Amino acid sequence: MPACRSLRAMHALFPCLLLLATFTTSAREVAAPAEHVDADGPYVFVTAKGHEAEWICNDHIVHRTLNPRGDTTQVLPECGYPHPVTVLPPRTAEVAQYPATPRIVAVSDIHGQYDLLVGLLRAHHVIDAHDQWSLGDTTLVVAGDVFDRGPQVTEAFWLLYSLQQQARAAGGAVHFVLGNHETMVLYDDLRYVNPKYLRTAQLLGRSYPALYGPESVIGQWLRTRPVMLKIGDTLFLHGGIAPENLDLVRGMDATNATYQAALGLPRDQVKAAPDTARLFDGKTSPIWYRGYFDGQLDTAQVDALLTQLELKRIVVGHTSMPHVSSFHGDRIIAIDSSIKNGENGELLFIEDGVLSRGLLDGSRVPLAEGTMGLED
Template identity: 45%
Template sequence: MNKIFRLSLLGLTLLSPFAIAESVTEFDGPYVITPAPAQTTAYWVCDSKLKTTAIVSQQVNRPAHCGDLPEVILSDDLKQVMPDTYSEIKKVVALSDVHGQYDVLITLLKNQQIIDNKGKWAFGEGHMVMTGDIFDRGHQVNEVLWFMYQLDQQAREAGGMVHLLMGNHEQMVLGGDLRYVHQRYDVAAKLIDRPYDKLYGADTEIGQWLRSKNTIIKINDVLYMHGGISSEWISRELTLAKANSLYRQHIGTEKKVLKEDDLLNFLFYGNGPTWYRGYFSKEFTEPELDTILSYFNVKRIVVGHTSQERVLGLFHNKVIAVDSSIKNGQSGELLLIENNALTRGLYDGSRQTL
């Protein structure tokens, strides 16, 4: 390569990341936006050009010659706020921190027979918990979101449930903190003429769906959240219902406003459930954990957020870490709980007792 050309290309890369993104043929979408009541439009990036389609009878069909982007049926039921506590659930699968790694997610779920070979729900009446952080870092965030949206519908139809919990990166993106967004999404933001966070705003289908979700849930005798529950929660005498309500109410609130309110600052930052990493510190003790478990009347807590090489049990499996580094785009694991048995579901489809 000519030396001058190489230097020019280097300068272009350093000065304008979007210029490089434009040089790659891009397919992305749909972004379903409701600009006015009863008027819903789907926006698509097809061969790096913007196209739109009208939505008829809740069906979202992609334009011709627009790759293999998802076609979906919208559902108002999915945007209803669901309970945060469940009992007598016979089987649960949990995983975390996908960060836009759609291909790894699909392979893991297929190999563990959570979905079938066509990518459809195959877990029957079981519950699936994704403990946050679909957004940021990876290049297939929108694909993961629409897949989870469809899986949510399929699970309910089968008598099961998908719980998509809010992680710190969902809070960051929906609050306008875009530091970790993959460069690929500059294309859609520019063509649709919306900042990336507004592609998931309160006037969008995925945005409304996400804003209906809980941040912490209890299934049987297990508590699930992204980061962890600290002892500070107990001193504040918080309940799941109150915390989940505050999270939904303030998901798009400016960081400055959140920081100025003592309770909101705790919930959204620091030792709050979406950021806390205390279980992995040398200072944290089992007696402190037992006090937290007793407060919620549970036997264990399942968290993501703090990356591991595998699904990992701590404190005699009273804490289970399910962030198995899917974000690296190479492999991952999930946790299966059935008949009180704890099992690691490995990427190759095999299983091991935790």
């Protein structure tokens, strides 16, 4: 009985806690730039003659002009990302609906914790000891939020960019789904940017969003990423689908295209324009919604929502959990395992419909039973 009363009390307090968290988020200020950058880069930009690459190494700019070799350009490391990069020609927007595949691995909310991500992927043989794709025809899904907080955002983006090429060559796939922090950085909301990157931007004479502008390789790549991805009967996205937004899933291709066209536009513009306002709404949009975890929807309502969309499950990041967790009878899977803290992280495995989570030591265990979370 005391435990039940305690749970009821916590549920009653939840709206107040959520309001406090929202107020704290809105009150946050942009950090001052770091005093020194040890290593960052490359930032690769498209030019009329090929590509220009820039690094910050020991607080100094290293600049290199790169000539294309056929359809690709090779970028050898100076500092920052430690591996050579093969830059491909710009791609068109990624297809976002695929048939079922026997094995999917998913992770989200990396937030600049590249070393932890590498350790986790190596532990489960997604990549080998040289950080090359090693999982054959498996599909890897990253459900948003590489930007912000941690100190190795650049490295994480280049790893995913490279793994996508390697997986495709092996018959597999790597999908990156945009999160709210991708949209925030690109529309110049820098409240969560690590001070290191503000110093990098200062040294390179650009704003931080301009380092990922339409003329940058990673910026171009981001502008072709989806917000919603459907594989078989599983929907992947960063935040979630509110009941009033089912049409956004039914018109997934149009929804993704609208997001992609809006990336980098001013925040006030995308939040006010009729065709984008609900896509960027801080409470109900697909990149922000938390209604599966805060009591807005009960299990019956979640079941009805998925039935209408003809889905078996929805996999989301955004709301931090201590573990990859199951909610509403495995209908909602939360995969933000708090990698952002730089201490631990987990992977979701979906193998012929069987769900498990992969731990940092390489072991596999059942999904955790979900508990409420507040953090983004």
